Amino acid sequence: MVDVVLALVLVAIAVALSRVKGLNLERDILLGTLRAFAQLMAIGYLLNFIFDLHRLELVFVLLLIMVLIGGQTSSRRAKSLRGRFLIATCAIGLGTFATLGLLIGLGIIATQPRYLIPLAGMTIGNATRTCSLALERLRSELTSRAGEVEAALALGATSSQAAQHVIRAAVRAAMVPLVDTLKIVGLIQFPGAMTGMILAGAQPLDAVKIQLIIMYMLVAAALIASLSIALLVIRKYFTRDHQLVVL
Amino acid sequence: MPMRIVFEGVGKTRKYYDSQNSLWRQQVVLRDLTFQVEDAEVFTILGPSGAGKSTLLRLVNRLEDPSQGHIMLDGHLASSIDVIALRRDVGMVFQLPAFFPGTVRENVIYGPKLHGTKTGLDGLAETCLAAVGLSPDLLGRRTQDLSVGQQQRVCLARALANGPAILLLDEPTSALDLSATLAMERLIARLAVERRLTVLFVSHDLEQVRRVGQRTMLLIDGHMVELSETEALFTQPQSDLTRRFCAGLWKEEKHG
Ligand SMILES: Nc1ncnc2c1ncn2[C@@H]1O[C@H](COP(=O)(O)OP(=O)(O)OP(=O)(O)O)[C@@H](O)[C@H]1O
Numbered sequence: 001m002v003d004v005v006l007a008l009v010l011v012a013i014a015v016a017l018s019r020v021k022g023l024n025l026e027r028d029i030l031l032g033t034l035r036a037f038a039q040l041m042a043i044g045y046l047l048n049f050i051f052d053l054h055r056l057e058l059v060f061v062l063l064l065i066m067v068l069i070g071g072q073t074s075s076r077r078a079k080s081l082r083g084r085f086l087i088a089t090c091a092i093g094l095g096t097f098a099t100l101g102l103l104i105g106l107g108i109i110a111t112q113p114r115y116l117i118p119l120a121g122m123t124i125g126n127a128t129r130t131c132s133l134a135l136e137r138l139r140s141e142l143t144s145r146a147g148e149v150e151a152a153l154a155l156g157a158t159s160s161q162a163a164q165h166v167i168r169a170a171v172r173a174a175m176v177p178l179v180d181t182l183k184i185v186g187l188i189q190f191p192g193a194m195t196g197m198i199l200a201g202a203q204p205l206d207a208v209k210i211q212l213i214i215m216y217m218l219v220a221a222a223l224i225a226s227l228s229i230a231l232l233v234i235r236k237y238f239t240r241d242h243q244l245v246v247l
Numbered sequence: 248m249p250m251r252i253v254f255e256g257v258g259k260t261r262k263y264y265d266s267q268n269s270l271w272r273q274q275v276v277l278r279d280l281t282f283q284v285e286d287a288e289v290f291t292i293l294g295p296s297g298a299g300k301s302t303l304l305r306l307v308n309r310l311e312d313p314s315q316g317h318i319m320l321d322g323h324l325a326s327s328i329d330v331i332a333l334r335r336d337v338g339m340v341f342q343l344p345a346f347f348p349g350t351v352r353e354n355v356i357y358g359p360k361l362h363g364t365k366t367g368l369d370g371l372a373e374t375c376l377a378a379v380g381l382s383p384d385l386l387g388r389r390t391q392d393l394s395v396g397q398q399q400r401v402c403l404a405r406a407l408a409n410g411p412a413i414l415l416l417d418e419p420t421s422a423l424d425l426s427a428t429l430a431m432e433r434l435i436a437r438l439a440v441e442r443r444l445t446v447l448f449v450s451h452d453l454e455q456v457r458r459v460g461q462r463t464m465l466l467i468d469g470h471m472v473e474l475s476e477t478e479a480l481f482t483q484p485q486s487d488l489t490r491r492f493c494a495g496l497w498k499e500e501k502h503g
């Protein structure tokens with residue numbers, strides 16, 4: 001704990017720099033520091049508590065809450081669309097539970113809180129970010145390519161056929177950050193989980209193994225989530241009679 | 248299969264967002280239109296910018312629906328026909344060419360492929376290109392590498408590939424020079440006869456309307472000002488507004 005308090009010196013440096021250079025970031029940095037401290041301490045105690053309980057249903061409830069928060073966050077990117085919260089939650093939930101279920105089914109990870117919670121947390125976080133990107137891109141593509149979409153409709157395409165290129169573009173764009181991370185991992189960037197494990201004393205190869213599993217899971221979950229959200233949301237931009245209505 | 252189009256008291260109101268005053272407003276785009284377009288007729292719709300010409304076309308293939316009244320196609324209520332089937336019978340060339348990613352070939356066969364045609368697509372693509380006076384050499388070209396005139400022809404070929412009975416043309420020559428415009432007009436006239444197409448041709452160009460249309464509707468500010476034989480519209484205008492518009496004296500006025 002003393003270490004953490006000492007590390008606050010770094011924050012002080014940042015605040016001082018901001019003050020001197022007139023960046024006007026002091027408030028945000030201090031608030032962010034406080035929030036990070038409070039949130040992480042709370043989750044630390046909560047995890048301790050849950051790990052000690054050895055109750056899987058509790059783990060499930062926790063994951064569900066995380067998925068709901070992810071859905072809520074991501075759905076803000078689709079203002080004015082009806083049912084956005086439900087759609088985003090389902091998409092993120094599907095991506096998370098499908099991949100997690102597969103890893104458990106293949107016996108790659110044990111059904112213990114200490115594996116499930118952090119893995120799901122990372123997965124949900126990534127799926128949320130990917131879904132947000134997909135939603136934003138979907139809307140901007142639909143607006144800029146409305147002519148193309150309506151040309152397809154006019155030739156007798158259904159809504160989903162007409163939106164095919166738009167959906168592809170949106171999902172691809174949403175996946176770019178994650179896929180790029182996958183390409184450079186270990187070369188430029190050392191991922192957080194691996195770094196943490198090594199700092200905490202694990203063998204580098206063990207850390208790498210876990211990190212690989214994590215990355216593969218993140219990619220699969222993000223793709224499932226963003227593709228589902230795109231397919232579910234696209235219907236909201238069309239009427240039942242296959243007419244485009246960009247809001 | 249020729250088709251007759253009947254408009255009965257058709258009106259269209261659109262909502263739009265007024266961001267200056269941050270509120271939704273209503274705009275009447277088309278008002279109480281009643282008229283019909285006969286089988287295999289070339290019908291021109293003439294009017295200034297913003298009159299509602301494009302909107303009127305979009306009602307026929309149901310990219311939008313009327314707010315009042317209804318449209319009949321071949322004796323059936325347009326809204327009661329399966330919309331996909333309807334759109335296969337109604338080809339449209341938009342004011343601005345918009346393409347799907349890929350080649351000319353992929354664009355031309357888009358419609359037939361959607362509807363399950365698997366064989367003879369190459370032949371069909373060539374026939375359709377030939378019908379609009381383009382060489383089959385263009386089939387493998389990417390659409391963005393074509394001239395605007397070629398692009399507009401590819402759009403027409405793409406609409407023809409579905410074998411439509413009605414053709415909606417929204418200022419199909421707006422980006423062309425005079426000789427290309429005249430060639431396109433001749434092409435459309437020939438196709439209309441050969442394929443027995445009912446053509447709705449939108450234009451804001453008086454001379455063009457006079458060259459192309461059998462009958463012409465003058466649309467200003469969503470109102471049907473006059474509907475007559477095209478020649479009569481120019482030689483014996485029924486209203487003062489028509490006379491002024493056709494003499495090129497009409498000025499943008501503030502209506503409604
Ligand atoms: N997508 C849209 N959303 C809201 N209003 C629109 C939209 N498209 C057109 N309008 C409005 O509807 C009215 C009629 O437009 P329309 O495009 O039918 O006119 P037009 O006669 O085709 O004009 P132009 O010759 O310039 O193409 C215009 O006042 C326009 O502002």
Ligand SMILES: [Mg+2]
Pocket residue numbers: 300301302342417
């Ligand atoms: Mg127009």
